[in-house]
Amino acid sequence: MVLAIAAILVSCWPVSADTNITLGFVSNYCAMKGTVFNRSHASNVTRLYDPDVVDMEGNSGWTFYSELAVLAAVDHINNDPSILPGVHVNLKRFTDCGEYYPEADYGYYGKSGGYSSAVTATDIVDVHKDVLGVIGSQYSSTLKGIGQILSTAQIPYCAATSASLRFTNKIMYPYFWRTTSYSASEGILAFLKYFNVRRVAIIYQRDDEFGNSDFRRMRQVAASHQLDIVSSVGLLSNYDAQAVHMLNKTLHRSDARYILVLGQSHFVTSVVSYRNSMFLAGPKYVWLVNNGFIFGQQTDVADFNGAILVNNCNDATSLKKGDILRRLINQDAGADLSTTYFYRMGIHLLYDCAILMLVGFNQLQVNPETLSNRLVQDRMNFTLFRNLDYPGTVTASKVRLDDQGDAKSPVCFYLLTEELDSVEFARTDVSRANIASFNTSMPIFSGSFVSPSDGFVELHSFGYSLRTNEGLAIACLSVIGIMTSCAGAWFLYKFQKASIIRASCLPEMLAICFGTVCAYASLLLYMETPTSASCHARITLLLVGYSAIMIPLASKNLMIQWLFGQESSRTLEEILKAKAAFRACAWVAGIVHVGVCVLALIQFKIVTLGSVDGNEVFLRCSARGTLALPAYVWFIANALVWMAVVVSATLSTKVKLVEYNETTQMVLVALFSGMNVLLIATLETAPDKLTDFKTCLILWTTITAVLGTMLGGRIADVMKGYGRNKRDNGTSADSSSNKKSAKQWRMSLSRQKTMLFYSFRVLDKAGKLCVFKFQKRGLCCMFEKWMRGIFSLHTLGGRRWICITTQQKVYCAVISDVSAISATSSSVQIGGALRILVDFKDSETAHLFMRDIANAFKETDAVPERSCLPDIVVNQ
Structure with missing residues (x-):
């Protein structure tokens, strides 16, 4: 009896048990309702299609159908004794997006790379050590982290629908391969x-x-x-x-x-x-x-x-072969899933993935225990699966992987x-x-056989050179500007002893001339095709010019305000020390300003970018840097220099001496520079091929206006004094030649004692100090300046003249009668050799001034022209 029982037990006990190995399948199980999760490991997933669980248009459909393909491949290998004999293949499922949530079906787009890398990869490598290889149906965004981790752990990974170019890098992904090409x-x-x-x-x-x-x-x-x-x-x-x-x-x-x-x-x-x-x-x-x-x-x-x-x-042929697999999977699913889903989701490619991986394991020719214990993982990189003589599910030829681990296959257009x-x-x-x-017989372009035009127009390169009108104009304007600046500097140096030049501070004026030379020279760098180096040089030259104009202008006027703004007198030693200190500070400020702006400019990463205007391509300088700090530094540094000129202009109003007061010039310079920035910024909002040319014109006009403002009035005053001295020398020579005859004529006159009556009247009814300027003709009218003085009417015999007394000098203008004086609105114009314009606060004050002059004329008319009286009589 005992022997019989023993015989029965021996006959029922298997002779040898198969060794288990496991494939992992990673997909979007967070979209699968009813799934049970243990960290990333997913279970309780049915093979039967349930429309309440699976939506074929959502991520749940992709995950469900892809899993069926892998399961079909595993079943095929388990039923084929020629492949991996003595081995039973199991499948474990892993989620790459966490546990189930309803929105994942349509709202998940692969944004769970962190979970996939930290949790899923760790579970496969360290927890489920029976997993020898992984099949994945993942978004490329999710796969890039876990793919690299599994390659490091020497676990092969096959994908069918992850098509990113990233995975062709076999240094980072040596164990990754796929049954399709990387992209279309x-x-x-x-x-x-x-x-x-x-x-x-x-x-x-x-x-x-x-x-x-x-x-x-x-x-x-x-x-x-x-x-x-x-x-x-x-x-x-x-x-x-x-x-x-x-x-x-x-x-x-x-x-x-x-x-x-x-x-x-x-x-x-x-x-x-x-x-x-x-x-x-x-x-x-x-x-x-x-x-x-x-x-x-x-x-x-x-x-x-x-x-x-x-x-x-x-x-x-492919459709016929693929339909066999589709029907087999549909039997497992208990539903008729369409061909559209089969090929769109790459079901046949996932099936090939699993088959190729297991056939590759078989190629290792090792015993099942060695294989299951991960002892040959170092031999499982993508080269193991390159040429396995496997025909593929739907392909007519055998599946071959290229040097990047991608299957070679054509692409079709639908x-x-x-x-x-x-x-x-x-x-x-x-x-x-x-x-x-x-297929040339198929109208594919909106019912037409002819492909539409791509809108291509042959483009020509456009730039400024001496062969173009714009380039020639830029070159001429730049050279004229440089020569004018140099001529102005020479004039200042030549006539440095003139009082108006001495008052303007020669070193600072020469620095301003140097600044305009730099600014004019920057225009030449708009010529030819711009490069990154020429863009930097252009901006740097303009920056140096801006600094050389504005900082000396502000510095010298602050120094003058310090000298004349105090009631107490200054010693010569104090003045010399102050001049040295102000100029040293100006040098330091200029160097710091240029240095800070150049550092910010480097951070801007100025490059040349091409743009199209019509059929012409032109290059312009553009900043590629996106950092906010360099932009703030750039604008703040330049704004501080501009503000220094404005503040200096405000303080200079306290300087009473006309020759030293440059309030008007500084206000104009600040205004010109501000308008320059606004105009160029407006141009940059809609750039075209002539934008740089327009920018050059704006810059040239601004620089010229600044140069004229700073030098024009001084040159006009010096040349006027030079012309007067020349006339005086000529008159002196004529007087000397006639001296002898005049002396003889005077001796022949009677010894009768004659007296000319002299009288004068201060014109102060409209105010003691009046604001006036001389109205000059021609280009000199650009440099007229307003002054303040005391007006008086003088009479000697039959001659009358008006005197204007300022703090520096007295101006006289001969006037014949009151008809030479006219009033317009709030100003009075005095004609004659010197045309004088006197400005008042309102028309009433102007007419009061006119009546004052008329009364003065009447008073002087009452005085006789000459008399034989022995005494001098002066009327006041």
């Missing part, structure tokens, strides 16, 4: 090259790894393909109406005809749906997308009709019909570099 970018470039398209606009998903990587790739190869990206707009996944408005304006302004949309399915679907509302649909425009669309119940067919989808190829079906019309070769076949 190469295929898009082949399409554009086929139709000789040279201008495109790109809209990409800025906060997504896949959209960003495809955009970077397109930008890298654009130059080699002679492709001009006329505009590129990066939008966030959850962009708003303002972003759509900005996108619309950008696309219309660039006149883009071929528009590429790069990003995740939900992103490209959303962007393309705005085509009609932005008036960017129709036969003039071609829209290409690098990912499939997601259609809902509210989808408007018109929004997508005619859009071109770039995706993996599925020919008749046109969306009114029924939202995808109809293939072209495909590339395996390299995706050229179009291999094209």
Whole structure:
């Protein structure tokens, strides 16, 4: 009896048990209702399709269908004794986005890279040590962290739908590989090259790894393909109406005809749906997308009709082979899931992933225990799976991985019909570099066989040179300005002994001339094609000129105010020390100002950027730096220098001596510089090819106005005094020649004693001090200055003249009668050899001054011209 029982037990006990190994499957289980989680490990997931749990248009559909593909591959290997004999393969599920929450189905876009790297990767590497390899259906944004961690841990990872260019870097991802090519970018470039398209606009998903990587790739190869990206707009996944408005304006302004949309399915679907509302649909425009669309119940067919989808190829043979797998998976799911979902979600590629990984394990030819204990993980990098002689689920040829671990396969182009079906019309070769076949009988461009124009216009380079009118004008104006400044400096040095020049402080005036030379010289750097170096030199020269004009101007007037603003007298030693101190401070201030601004300028990262105006391309200097601090430093430093001139002008009003008072000049200089900044800032709001030329004209006018303000009046005064001295010398010579004859004539006269009556009257009824200026003719009128003085009328015999007494000198003007004097509004004009304009606060005061003069004339008329009286009589 005992022997019989023993025999039965021996017959029931298995001879040998299979060794268990495990594959991990990572996906968006946070969208799967009813799932049980232990950290990132997910369980209690059913294989049967339940519409209350799974939405095929959401992340739950992707996760559910992808898992079925991996399970089908695992079942196939477990039932094939030729692959991994003595080994049973299990599957563990891991979430990369945390536990379930309802919004994840449509609101999750791969923004859980931190969780995936910190929790999911740790669980796979350290907790579930039976996991030898991982199959993933993840967003590229989520995969980039966990993929690198698993490569470091020597755990192979195969993906089918993560298409970022990042993962081709085998230094960072040596254990990562995939059963598809990294993106559709190469295929898009082949399409554009086929139709000789040279201008495109790109809209990409800025906060997504896949959209960003495809955009970077397109930008890298654009130059080699002679492709001009006329505009590129990066939008966030959850962009708003303002972003759509900005996108619309950008696309219309660039006149883009071929528009590429790069990003995740939900992103490209959303962007393309705005085509009609932005008036960017129709036969003039071609829209290409690098990912499939997601259609809902509210989808408007018109929004997508005619859009071109770039995706993996599925020919008749592939569809037939793929349909076998689809029916097998549908049996497991207990539902008829459509072919559209099968190919859009890359189900066949995930199946190939699992098969290839397990076939690769089999190629190691090690015993199951060694394999299950992770003792050969160092041999499992992507090269193990490159050439496994596996035909693939739907491909006609065997699956081969290239040097970046990507499967070599062509890309196809599909046109969306009114029924939202995808109809293939072209495909590339395996390299995706050229179009291999094209259905020329299919009208793909909005019902037309002819591709629309890309709006390309042959562009010509535009710049300023001596061969252009603008360049010639800039060169002439700059040279004239430099020569004028140098001539002004020479004049100051030549006539430095003149009182008006001595009062202006020669060293400071020479510094101002040096500043205008630098500013004029900066205009020459607008010539030819600008470079980063010439941009920096141009701004630096202008900055030195600004500092050399403004700081000495403010410094010398502060010094003069210190000298004359106090009632107590200064000793010569004190004056010399003060002059040295003010000039030393001016030097230090200038060096500090220029140094600080140059450091800020370096942080601005000035470069040249090209712009298009009509059919001409021009380069302009532009700042690439985005730091706020250098901008603040730049503007504050220059504003402080400007404010120093304004403050100095305010304090200079206390200086009574006209020769030393430069209030008017400083106010004008501050006004000119402020207007210069405002005008140039206005020009920069809408730049065109002539903006730099207009800027040069504004700068030249401003510099010339400053130079004229500072030197014009002084030169006019010096030349006027020089001309008067010359006339006086001529008159003296004539008097000497006639001296002898005059003496003889006087001796022949009678010895009769004759007396001329002299009288004068102070004109003070309208005020003791009057404000006046001399009205000069010609260019000298630009440099008229107002003065204050005491007016008086003088008579000697039959002659009358008006005297104006100021603190420095007395001015006299002969006047014949009262008709030479006229009043206009609040001013009185006195004619004669010197035309004098006297200004009053109102018209009443002006007329009071006129009556005062008339009365003075009457009083002097009562005095006889001459008499034989022996005494001198003076009327007052």
